[in-house]
Amino acid sequence: MPTSLLRPLPAALRAALATALTAALALGGAPAAAEPSPAGPGSAEQSPAEQSPADQSPAERIAEGLRTSPVYVDPSLDAALPEEQRTELAARIEATGKPIYVIVVPLVAGDAWGGEPEQLIGAVHDRLGADGSYLASELGSMSWITGVDYGTETEHQAADAAQAVSLDDDVDDTSLSAMFTRTVEIIDAGTGTADYERESDELSAEADGWGGASLPGTGGGSSGGSLLPWLVAGGAVVLLVAGGSWLLVRRRRAPVAPRLVAFDNADQARRTELRAEVERELVDLGERLAATTLSGGDARAAADHSAALDAHHAAGKALDGADDTADLAGARVLLHLGEDLLAAAQARDGGQKVPGQRRHCFFNPLHPTSTRPVIWRAVGTSRKVKVNACTDCAAAIKGHRAPTALPVRHDGERVPYYEVPAEESVWSATGYGNLTTDSADLVRRVLRGDLRRD
Secondary structure, three states: OHHHHOOOOHHHHHHHHHHHHHHHHHOOOOOOOOOOOOOOOOOOOHHHHHHHHHHOOOOEEEHHHHHHOOOEEHHHHHHOOHHHHHHHHHHHHHHOOOOOEEEEEEOOOOOOOOOHHHHHHHHHHHHHHHOEEEEEOOOOOEEEEEEEOOOOOOOOHHHHHHHHHHHHHOOOOOHHHHHHHOOOOEEEEEEOHHHHHHHHHHHHHHHHOOOEEEOOOOOOOOOOEEEEEEEEEEHOOOEEEEEEEEEEEEEEOOOOOOOOOOHHHHHHHHHHHHHHHHHHHHHHHHHHHHHHOHHHHHHHHHHHHHHHHHHHHHHHHHOOOOOOOOHHHHHHHHHHHHHHHHHHHHHHHHHOOOOOOOOOOOOOOOOOOOOEEEOOOOOOOOOEEEEEEEEHEEEEEEEEOOOOOOOOEOOOEEEEHOOOOHHHHHHHHHHHOOOOOOOOHHHHHHHHOOOOOO
């Protein structure tokens, strides 16, 4: 196999590839891609500065570090990006005048982000609350960088720039510092997409006409047969099989936001952490509601305060009855509604401008709440519906891809939560508040007992 197709693979990836390939050959089919573990949920309302280190999630600690410097390195990886190189990289980023953030943490399967850099980036962005270009090293590998853009003028520049550098084996210095620096330079120049397409075309040209080695039991030869993708090592590597020939290449990662899916398959520790975060937010909102005293001069302020109390009560019911992540997500949506109503009540009472309510992503309410209305048509249907979608789900719809939805178990299968019949799920019936303009509709349904139905 031509060495230019890949940078040297870490031992862990080589082992994962060998294991996946052996299992696939034994089964006679392509191995399924591993489902990612969840990233952190929506941003916590409590400032990280007000929390003790023990109370902070990993994403919150990283976000706090990025408020001080655009480069965050986990202490365990100091040797991978020493202080001097870190300082130089931070200076290079600041010189661009652009919001660029670099994250270097160990990523392994089973961690808080399932070893997925997109999930890490999304959780940190949610906590930091700052749009920009985010970069992270992938799967503990120092040879592949992942980029995700949030709210930047040139969509997907970070993703394309990162992949261009990761594919470019003509770079003399392949240190982590050099790769991040080169990626920052490309983002600054705005040539990410062009650079990626050039590197991708060069890679394709090298692959064209190369037969490769034959897989055991497949007969060899490169003609005939279909082209089948083999997703292994978390999707970082693809084995393409044509007839009996094979070729190992990097695949392009879709430049999308963190995929906050598979919560019901996440480990119990992560679900416990999510529940604990929602519990803290519930207590915090309850205390703020109790401490709020209105002047009584604005009837609308009193109505908003009363509605906030109802939302808080509904969130408590959802949390008490929660047995999966879909319910925990619903509790958080109700808490956000209560917080927004309280803010509206206080603004009206003080004669100030009323802030707008947050609108959650229809496809996964744990995605960032910076959403916009989109027209969505599910694949294979002609029906359309207007919903709110986060930046990356909106990009998926625009690109005719299926958005990454919050999954649930229904009739023994994993399906997007909105595919559950409305009469069986209050979340499906309301789209977590997306399917009606009446913000109180979801609250009323939960308070009247729609959370659990036979």
